[in-house]
Amino acid sequence: MQAKICxxxxxxxxxxxxxxxxxxxxxxxxxxxxxxxxxxFPTKQALVAATAMRLLGNAQNPLWPHDRAPQPVYDLIxxxxxxxVNSAGGRAIVEILVACRTDPALxxxxxxxxxxxxxxxxxxxxxxxxxxxxxRDDTELLWSIARNFLRGLLLHEKFVSSPEYLTxxxxxxxxxxxxxxxxxxxxxxxxxx
Amino acid sequence: MQAKICxxxxxxxxxxxxxxxxxxxxxxxxxxxxxxxxxxFPTKQALVAATAMRLLGNAQNPLWPHDRAPQPVYDLIxxxxxxxVNSAGGRAIVEILVACRTDPALxxxxxxxxxxxxxxxxxxxxxxxxxxxxxRDDTELLWSIARNFLRGLLLHEKFVSSPEYLTxxxxxxxxxxxxxxxxxxxxxxxxxx
DNA sequence: TCATAAAAACAGAACAGTCGGTCTGTAAAC
DNA sequence: GTTTACAGACCGACTGTTCTGTTTTTATGA
Numbered sequence: 001m002q003a004k005i006c007x008x009x010x011x012x013x014x015x016x017x018x019x020x021x022x023x024x025x026x027x028x029x030x031x032x033x034x035x036x037x038x039x040x041f042p043t044k045q046a047l048v049a050a051t052a053m054r055l056l057g058n059a060q061n062p063l064w065p066h067d068r069a070p071q072p073v074y075d076l077i078x079x080x081x082x083x084x085v086n087s088a089g090g091r092a093i094v095e096i097l098v099a100c101r102t103d104p105a106l107x108x109x110x111x112x113x114x115x116x117x118x119x120x121x122x123x124x125x126x127x128x129x130x131x132x133x134x135x136r137d138d139t140e141l142l143w144s145i146a147r148n149f150l151r152g153l154l155l156h157e158k159f160v161s162s163p164e165y166l167t168x169x170x171x172x173x174x175x176x177x178x179x180x181x182x183x184x185x186x187x188x189x190x191x192x193x
Numbered sequence: 194m195q196a197k198i199c200x201x202x203x204x205x206x207x208x209x210x211x212x213x214x215x216x217x218x219x220x221x222x223x224x225x226x227x228x229x230x231x232x233x234f235p236t237k238q239a240l241v242a243a244t245a246m247r248l249l250g251n252a253q254n255p256l257w258p259h260d261r262a263p264q265p266v267y268d269l270i271x272x273x274x275x276x277x278v279n280s281a282g283g284r285a286i287v288e289i290l291v292a293c294r295t296d297p298a299l300x301x302x303x304x305x306x307x308x309x310x311x312x313x314x315x316x317x318x319x320x321x322x323x324x325x326x327x328x329r330d331d332t333e334l335l336w337s338i339a340r341n342f343l344r345g346l347l348l349h350e351k352f353v354s355s356p357e358y359l360t361x362x363x364x365x366x367x368x369x370x371x372x373x374x375x376x377x378x379x380x381x382x383x384x385x386x
Numbered sequence: 387t388c389a390t391a392a393a394a395a396c397a398g399a400a401c402a403g404t405c406g407g408t409c410t411g412t413a414a415a416c
Numbered sequence: 417g418t419t420t421a422c423a424g425a426c427c428g429a430c431t432g433t434t435c436t437g438t439t440t441t442t443a444t445g446a
Contacts, residue, residue, distance in 0.1 A: 001395080017295035019212035021295065022431065029421065035397045035437095091294075097348040098291050101284075102210035114352045141365045144349075145342060148362075152345030156337075158300065159307045169341075172334045176369065181273040213407065228423045237406065337424080 002040050004030050009051040013092035018048070018099045049109035052096045055089045056117045058114070062123070070128040073181045077146060077174040085150040094154055121147075129154070130184050142181050149173060195233050195243070199222050202244040208287035210291045211241070222240045243303035248282045249310045251315070263321040265302060266374045270367040278343040279350070287347055313338075323377050335374050342366060 008030035023044070026036050041047035043170055063080060071079070084090050100114075102108045107128040122140040153169070155176035160166045201223035205214040215235065220230050220356035240318075256273055257263055264272070293300045315333040324331035337386050346362070353359045 015295065017292060019292070020295065021434090024430080033397045034399090036395075038433075039394085039396060042433080094348065096292065097352075099210060099212070099286065101212065101348070101351060102208065111352065113380075115354060118354065138365070141362055144362055145369075148345035148349050149338060149342040150345065151348055152341035152343065155287065155294070155344055156341050159290075159293060159304065159311060161308060161311065165337075169329075169334055169337055170219060172331070173338050174325050176338075176373065180369065216407090217404080226423045227425090231407075232420085232422060234406080267428075 001032075001036060003054070004055045005037055005040060005047070006051040009047060010055065010092045011050070013048075013095045014088045018095045021048075021095075023047075043105075045103065045106040045109055048096055048099065050104060052093065052110055053113055055093055055173055056113065057082055058089060060117075060121065064124060064128055066178065070183050072183060073129065073178045074174045076129075077150075077177055078170065080146070080187070081150050081153070081170060085147075091154060094151055097151075105136060128184055129181050131178050132182065139181065142177065146173075147176055194230060195223075196247070197225065198230055198233060199244040199247045200378070202240060203248065203281055203285045206241075206288045207281040211288045214241075214288075216240075236298075238296065238299045238302055241289055241299060243290065245303055246306055247284065248286055250305065251282060252277055252286070253310075253314065257317060257321055262323075263376050265376060266322065266371045267367045269322075270343075270370055271363065273339070274343050274346070274363060278340075278347060284347060290344075293360055317383070321377050322374050325373050325375060332374065335370065339370055 005026065007064065012025050016025060022116055023034065023037055026047070026050055027034055032036070037047070063076065063084065066095050070076075087096075095108075096110070100110055122143060125143045126136050126139045129139060129143075130136070153166075156172060157166065160169075198219065204222055205218050211216060211265075212260075216227065216230055219240070220227055222229075228377070231238070234243060256269065256277065278287075278302060279283065289299075293303055300342045315336060318336045319329050322336075323329070324335055345378050346359075350359065
C-alpha cells in the first residue's frame with residue numbers, strides 16, 4: 001500500500017510538480033481512499049520524504065551491475081542521464097530537492113538521508129572508476145560535477161534550441177569526463193557497500 | 194510599481210519557493226494593495242512570467258563589462274556562480290524554470306523569451322571566449338555545460354557534505370573549463386548584441 | 387488451538403484556512 | 417470623458433489536517 005501511494009506520488013511530482021501534488025491528486029492517481037494516505041503519511045512533507053527515500057533506494061543500483069565489468073565512462077554518463085536523471089523518478093527527485101530548499105520541515109526530514117546517499121553514491125563510483133590524477137577525492141569531485149550537470153540539464157531541457165543540441169551537449173560533456181575519468185584497472189571490487 | 198511588485202516576487206520565490214509564492218505574500222512583501230497586483234498581472238503565471246523577463250534582462254550584463262578586458266575563464270565561472278546563479282535572482286529563475294516544466298500556461302508565456310535569451314547569452318560568450326578547438330559551436334556547448342552545472346549545483350548546495358567541498362567542486366570545474374576555453378585574443382569585440 | 391483484546395489499516399466525512407480570480411468603487415491622467 | 421492606476425471586498429474551489437467510524441491483522445494467554 002505504501003508502495004502504491006509513493007508510486008502515485010512520483011507520477012504526480014513528475015507530471016504536476018511539487019506545488020500541484022496534493023493529497024487529492026495522489027489519492028485519485030493511486031485509486032485509494034483519503035484515509036489510507038493520511039494514515040501512513042500524516043503530512044505532505046512526510047509523504048514526499050518517504051517517496052524520496054524510496055526513490056533513492058532504487059537509484060543506487062542500476063548503473064553498475066555487480067556481475068559484469070563497469071561500463072566505459074562515456075556510457076556511464078549517457079545511461080545516468082537516460083535511466084536515472086531523466087526518468088520519472090529523477091524528475092521527481094529534482095522537484096523534491098527544489099522544494100527542500102525553501103521548506104524547512106521537508107529539509108529536516110531528508111537532510112541526513114540525502115547526505116548519506118550522496119556519500120555511498122560517491123563510494124560506489126570510486127570503487128569502479130578513478131580520476132586521471134589517481135586521486136580518489138578527485139574522482140568523487142568529478143562525479144559530483146557530472147551529477148550536478150545532469151540535474152541542471154533537466155531544468156534546461158525544455159528550452160534547448162533543438163533536440164540535437166541536447167545530444168551534442170551530452171556528447172561534449174561525456175567526452176570531457178572521459179578525458180578525466182577512467183575505469184579502474186582489474187581489481188577485486190567485491191567488498192563494496 | 195511593476196518593478197516594486199516584481200522585486201517582491203523575486204524575494205518570495207527565493208525565500209518561499211514557487212508553491213508558496215502567492216498573491217497575498219507578494220502583496221504583503223511589496224506593501225501594496227491587492228488591486229494593484231491583480232491590475233498589472235491578472236494571473237499568477239503572468240506575474241511570474243513578467244518577473245522572469247525582468248530577471249533575464251538584469252542577468253545579461255554583469256559578467257562581461259564593456260569597458261574592460263574579458264576576465265579569465267576561471268574568474269568567469271566563479272563570478273557567474275557568485276553573482277548570477279547563486280543570487281536571489283538566480284534562485285528565483287531556477288524556481289521558475291522548474292515550474293515551467295509542469296505548468297503549460299507559464300511555459301507558453303516564457304518559452305520564446307527564454308530561447309532568445311539563451312541565444313543572445315551564447316553569442317555574448319563566443320564574442321569574448323573561444324574553445325581550444327577554435328570552433329564557435331564548441332564554445333557555446335562549453336558555456337551551456339557550465340550554465341547547467343551551476344544551476345544543478347544550486348539544487349545540491351544545501352546537501353553538500355561541507356562548505357569546503359562546494360569550493361572544491363567549483364575549483365575543479367573551473368579548472369576543467371579553463372583547459373577547454375580561453376579568452377579570445379585581442380580583437381575588436383564592439384559590434385555585439 | 388482458539389477466544390479475545392489490542393493495534394494497525396483503511397474509509398470517508400468534516401474542518402478552518404487559504405488559494406487564485408473576479409468584482410465594484412474611486413482617484414488620477416490623458 | 418474615456419481610459420488607466422490603484423484600493424479593497426468578495427467568492428467558490430481547494431488546501432492540508434483532524435476526526436470518527438469500520439474492518440482487518442496481530443499479539444496474547446490459557
